[in-house]
Amino acid sequence: MAEERSVSIEVVYRGIFQKTLAQRICRSVVLAARKRGHTGTAFARYGDSPERNGVPAKQFAVVAADELELEASMAKYEPSVVDVSIAVDDTLVKGVESWAWYGRQPIWKPVRANGWLLVTSDKKPDEVLAQTDKAERPYTLGIVPGGASFAGLWVYKDDHTDFRVLGALAKILPQWIALDDAKAASLELAKGDQSAVASVQYGYDATTMRRVKDGEGTSGHEVLQFKKPGWTKMRPGVIVEARKPGERNPYYKKYGARTMRPVVNFDTCIKCTMCWLDCPDECFEVTPEGHYEVVYEACIGCGICAQVCPVKDCIVMVDELKFTDNKDKWQLWKTDHSKYNSWFEDMSGVSADPKKGASGSVPPNANPAANAATNPGADPAANPTTSAGGDE
Amino acid sequence: MAVEVKTKETNEIETEQLATGCEAIAEAIRLADVDVMAAYPIRPYDGVMQAAAKLIANGKMDVEYIVADGEHSQFEIVKHACAVGARVFVGSSGVGWFYAFEAIAVTAGLRLPVVAICGNRALDDPGAFGTEHNDSLAVRDLGWLLPWAETAQEALDLALMAWRVAEDKRVSLPVAIGLDGAFLTHSQHIVKIPTQAAVDRFLPKFDLGDRLLHPDNPITIAPQVDQDWLMEIRRQNDAAMRNALGVIREAHADFKRIFGRGGESPFLDEYMTDDAEVVVIGQGTLSLPMKVAIRRLRKERGLKIGLVRLKWFRPFPTEEVVKSLRRFKAVGVIDRDYSFGSPYYGGVLYNEIRSALYSQEKRPVIVGFIAGLGGREIEQPMATEIFEKTMAAGKGDLAAGDTCHWIGVRE
Numbered sequence: 001m002a003e004e005r006s007v008s009i010e011v012v013y014r015g016i017f018q019k020t021l022a023q024r025i026c027r028s029v030v031l032a033a034r035k036r037g038h039t040g041t042a043f044a045r046y047g048d049s050p051e052r053n054g055v056p057a058k059q060f061a062v063v064a065a066d067e068l069e070l071e072a073s074m075a076k077y078e079p080s081v082v083d084v085s086i087a088v089d090d091t092l093v094k095g096v097e098s099w100a101w102y103g104r105q106p107i108w109k110p111v112r113a114n115g116w117l118l119v120t121s122d123k124k125p126d127e128v129l130a131q132t133d134k135a136e137r138p139y140t141l142g143i144v145p146g147g148a149s150f151a152g153l154w155v156y157k158d159d160h161t162d163f164r165v166l167g168a169l170a171k172i173l174p175q176w177i178a179l180d181d182a183k184a185a186s187l188e189l190a191k192g193d194q195s196a197v198a199s200v201q202y203g204y205d206a207t208t209m210r211r212v213k214d215g216e217g218t219s220g221h222e223v224l225q226f227k228k229p230g231w232t233k234m235r236p237g238v239i240v241e242a243r244k245p246g247e248r249n250p251y252y253k254k255y256g257a258r259t260m261r262p263v264v265n266f267d268t269c270i271k272c273t274m275c276w277l278d279c280p281d282e283c284f285e286v287t288p289e290g291h292y293e294v295v296y297e298a299c300i301g302c303g304i305c306a307q308v309c310p311v312k313d314c315i316v317m318v319d320e321l322k323f324t325d326n327k328d329k330w331q332l333w334k335t336d337h338s339k340y341n342s343w344f345e346d347m348s349g350v351s352a353d354p355k356k357g358a359s360g361s362v363p364p365n366a367n368p369a370a371n372a373a374t375n376p377g378a379d380p381a382a383n384p385t386t387s388a389g390g391d392e
Numbered sequence: 393m394a395v396e397v398k399t400k401e402t403n404e405i406e407t408e409q410l411a412t413g414c415e416a417i418a419e420a421i422r423l424a425d426v427d428v429m430a431a432y433p434i435r436p437y438d439g440v441m442q443a444a445a446k447l448i449a450n451g452k453m454d455v456e457y458i459v460a461d462g463e464h465s466q467f468e469i470v471k472h473a474c475a476v477g478a479r480v481f482v483g484s485s486g487v488g489w490f491y492a493f494e495a496i497a498v499t500a501g502l503r504l505p506v507v508a509i510c511g512n513r514a515l516d517d518p519g520a521f522g523t524e525h526n527d528s529l530a531v532r533d534l535g536w537l538l539p540w541a542e543t544a545q546e547a548l549d550l551a552l553m554a555w556r557v558a559e560d561k562r563v564s565l566p567v568a569i570g571l572d573g574a575f576l577t578h579s580q581h582i583v584k585i586p587t588q589a590a591v592d593r594f595l596p597k598f599d600l601g602d603r604l605l606h607p608d609n610p611i612t613i614a615p616q617v618d619q620d621w622l623m624e625i626r627r628q629n630d631a632a633m634r635n636a637l638g639v640i641r642e643a644h645a646d647f648k649r650i651f652g653r654g655g656e657s658p659f660l661d662e663y664m665t666d667d668a669e670v671v672v673i674g675q676g677t678l679s680l681p682m683k684v685a686i687r688r689l690r691k692e693r694g695l696k697i698g699l700v701r702l703k704w705f706r707p708f709p710t711e712e713v714v715k716s717l718r719r720f721k722a723v724g725v726i727d728r729d730y731s732f733g734s735p736y737y738g739g740v741l742y743n744e745i746r747s748a749l750y751s752q753e754k755r756p757v758i759v760g761f762i763a764g765l766g767g768r769e770i771e772q773p774m775a776t777e778i779f780e781k782t783m784a785a786g787k788g789d790l791a792a793g794d795t796c797h798w799i800g801v802r803e
Contacts, residue, residue: 077619102620231624236564236632237503237603238617238625242610 006064006073007176008082009169010110012092014259015055019044020152021088024162026061028185032166033063035181039070045078054257054300056096063176082110084172086165089148089259090121091320093132095221097256102226104256106133113137116172118207120144120161123321125210131321134217141210144168144203148259160199163190167203179204220324222297226251248298254281255326258301260317263348266291266333267341268314275305275315287330296326316348323347411583413576414439416544417483417509417569418446419583420551422453423591427478427598430458430466434488435521436577437511444481455481463488467495467506474504475605475613479555479598482506485573486513489527499566500535501625502614503603503632505558506566507551512676512728513573514766522767523573525675525729529705529740531568535629537636538706540570540675542661544581547571549653550703552586552595556643559598562635570705572728574767575677586651594650636707659709660716661701664690668698670783673717673745674726675702678763678770682726685775697779702741710748717749722757722786724778728764736760738796757785760796774800 009029013022023044030040040063058078064070073079087093087107097104108117117139119128125143132141149161163186170182182204183197190196243249262275269291276284276292283299284292294305306315333340341352411419417440421429431441447453456478460466463484470480484492489510499506510528514520528538537557541547547569554567571577605613617625644658655661663679664686665671672682679701689695700716700723702709717723725746727739735743742760749755759782764770781797 228620229624231627231631234624234628235603236628238501238614238621239603240612240615242612244610 004175005069006062007084007173008073008079009061009063009084009086010079010082011059011061011086011088012056012096012107013059013088014053014092014148014257015057015098016053016153017150018088018148018152019057019059021149021161022057022059022152024152024189025086025088025165026059028162028166028182028189029061029169029177030063031189032170032177032182032185035184036176036178038063038065038176039067040064041070041074043076052257053302054259056092056098056256058098078110080110081112082115083112084116084118084169085111086118086120088120088161088165090119090123090128091148091259093117093119093128094320095133095256097224097253102228103224103251104222104253106221108133108135108139111139114139116140116142117212118142118144118165118168118172120146120149120165122147125208127321129210129212129217131324132212132217133221134219135212135214138214139212140172141212142168142172143208143210145206145208160196163196163199164203164206167200167205168207170200171204171207172209218324222326224251224253248295253297254300255297258299258320260301260303261296261299261320261323262294262301262303262305262315263318263329263344264291264293265314265316265341265344265348265352266330267352268311268354270311270314272310274308274310278304278308280304285328289334291330293328293330296323296328312354313348313350316350318347318349406584406586409583409585410580411544412439412443412578412580413541413544413547413571414511414578415443415580416548416583417551417571418443418453419585420548421455421481422447423586423588424479424481424552424555424595426455426481428456428458428470428473429481430460430469430473432460432463432466432484432488434463434485434513435511436513436523436571436573437483437485437488437509439511439577440483440509463492464495467492467499467508470506470508471495471499471502471504474506475502475600477598477600477604477606479559480506481508483509483511485511486515486527490515490530493530496531496536496566497534498614500629503564503629504566505555505564505598507554507558508566508568509547509551509571510568511571511573511577520766521573523575523676523728524765524767525570525727525740528568528570529729532706532740535565535633536706537563537565537567537633537704538570539567539704540702541576542677542679542701544576544579544583545653547576548583548585549647549651552591553640553643553647555598556595556646557636557639559596560639560643561601563632563639564603565629565632565636570676572677575680584653590650594646633707637709640704640707657703657712659702659704659712661703662716663699663701665698665700665716665719667696669696669720670722670724670779670786671698671700671717671720672724672726672761672778672782673700673702673741674728675705675741676728678726678728681770681772681775682778685772685779688772689776689779695779695783697783705741705744708744708748713745713748714752717745717756718752718754720756720786722759722782724759724761724782724785726761726763726770726778730762730765736796738762742796759785761799762796762801763799768800771800 011022011025026042030042042061045058062073093107095104150156151159166182170177170179182200186196186200271290283295306317309315344352470482474480512523514524539550558567640658648654725742727741731740738760
């Protein structure tokens with residue numbers, strides 16, 4: 001390979017929650033590379049502002065051999081090709097669909113052939129790969145140990161996700177980010193805290209790499225494309241058709257924002273309508289029996305339904321990476337009741353029969369909003385929102 | 393150039409009124425059967441408010457008359473009313489116009505045919521009520537159509553034209569008619585008030601078609617867009633503005649046929665240009681003292697001078713302007729506005745005219761004049777000075793040409 005003159009890195013993150021984390025990673029890349037005399041730029045994809053909670057967004061770092069080389073990467077919204085893509089939440093590997101990108105895209109889409117996809121996750125590489133779109137060119141999947149982090153949010157303690165990622169980058173891009181430089185930069189960024197250096201070393205040592213061959217991955221995800229019209233085709237006055245009653249937006253389905261999904265125990269549902277009423281995205285459809293089923297293509301996983309549901313463990317928020325599709329489950333409940341219930345128990349970790357109580361532990365929670373929702377929300381007595389009677 | 397007055401196609405009887413420009417506009421609001429107008433007082437636009445309110449009070453006009461809490465609300469009200477299918481009227485002046493600027497800026501992009509007047513007023517502070525065109529001209533790049541009236545009659549006529557052109561589906565852009573404060577807004581002239589039947593023949597009912605915001609036609613107007621959309625939106629507006637030239641020509645021909653008024657060209661009003669070697673060009677009421685000067689200087693000194701009055705600044709009638717002005721040796725451009733720090737330290741119109749003529753192999757010498765700012769009268773010695781300087785430039789006096797002169801400013 002000819003001598004590379006620049007390297008482009010993108011960080012895919014959850015809007016708002018991980019914005020500062022993504023920014024810290026991009027800044028640390030440039031500052032570490034600067035130690036070797038390289039130059040660089042760190043920037044956000046401005047078009048995603050104002051970001052919404054959990055919506056995939058991107059920040060970038062470009063490091064170049066000199067200022068002239070860097071000019072090609074300046075004044076861009078986003079690079080079309082990157083050497084490394086970093087997903088700081090493993091549910092993002094199901095594909096990203098942001099406000100500005102028109103349709104779900106495979107997480108690896110901008111990664112060049114033989115580039116890297118780094119994912120912060122506490123799962124094994126193959127578990128992550130099983131939910132990643134089928135590769136169209138080879139790349140290396142790197143798992144940086146650790147769950148989805150909210151360290152950038154002011155109410156969360158720093159957990160050094162940024163430094164672990166920097167350590168992993170030092171491993172794959174030593175010509176741009178030397179390990180010693182990464183350590184030196186982290187020490188400065190952490191204002192002299194030596195544990196930052198240890199975190200860089202840990203990211204360097206503990207990141208596991210897995211070569212991904214052409215064709216590996218899942219083909220289970222829906223492909224969404226939106227063609228932008230020319231000015232002669234657009235309606236004058238910036239007019240777009242409103243959705244017809246009952247119709248959902250065919251282009252923008254929003255599920256890319258989801259880190260956890262609600263699953264419903266139809267046996268215990270009392271048809272009170274609370275989830276249907278309170279869902280901010282009108283995601284619930286009424287079944288012929290009068291139950292409420294989630295339309296998973298429209299659900300962002302905010303957890304409000306689980307919070308307002310007055311029945312314990314009737315709506316449970318579950319790690320999104322456990323699911324491979326967006327199909328509704330109501331049909332299964334109707335046709336094979338016991339199979340549905342064992343599926344529900346397997347996914348949610350709670351018993352489908354309320355008399356038996358919880359059968360397992362609630363999985364670790366990735367979404368702070370959902371966190372607030374699942375834990376106290378299932379018990380109406382413990383939930384001031386529901387015990388107070390909601391809107392009444 | 394003589395104006396041929398054609399016979400009207402019917403024998404309907406027009407009435408005459410002694411009316412100010414503002415009152416003439418109020419009559420146009422009545423005749424156009426406007427549905428919603430929004431008002432907020434600022435001189436000199438407020439003359440329309442008062443005249444329209446009086447027509448309503450006297451039972452002569454039925455219009456939803458909304459007094460807003462400020463100019464910004466005023467323009468937002470009519471923008472939204474227009475989107476649901478109302479024919480609308482609005483207006484303001486000077487800094488009030490600027491207070492509405494956010495609403496003004498987005499109206500054209502949404503392709504809503506709002507008709508407004510800008511009662512031209514200097515931009516205070518310090519408080520000045522006199523006419524200056526910088527308020528209207530501030531929107532010149534935003535997709536608004538900008539005609540200027542010379543007389544109260546023309547104010548009425550242009551207003552009727554404005555709804556017709558603005559609401560035409562090929563255009564669907566807002567119009568702001570420039571009326572010189574005091575000289576036109578508050579001076580009474582004899583105005584012919586056309587009959588309702590004639591106006592109804594000229595001005596079809598407002599129909600937004602499938603762009604109407606209505607529960608039966610569920611659409612979203614102005615969703616959030618980003619860099620992937622704006623250029624296409626601008627290009628669409630550009631096409632509409634280009635279409636406006638042809639639509640104005642059509643409307644002008646119909647207007648002449650139905651009302652028997654309007655002059656030769658929809659865009660230019662030429663005065664004594666047939667044998668002229670040197671002309672001046674400008675907008676609004678400054679034509680009046682210049683016409684007096686032309687008659688006087690022709691009589692006293694036999695000077696071959698004339699006037700070209702520009703009636704539409706946007707869309708800029710480049711073809712007509714070039715065709716007219718390239719006949720002359722020298723052209724003096726009189727701006728009742730100023731563009732600080734602009735090329736050659738000129739006015740807005742000066743630089744537009746220079747730009748329009750640049751492509752011509754043979755082009756006249758162009759001299760700029762800044763005159764009548766803040767409503768200062770253009771007196772006869774000033775008008776004489778303007779012609780003398782323009783003629784000198786035409787004879788090769790480079791000190792006079794390719795530059796701008798402040799006329800009537802105290803040294």
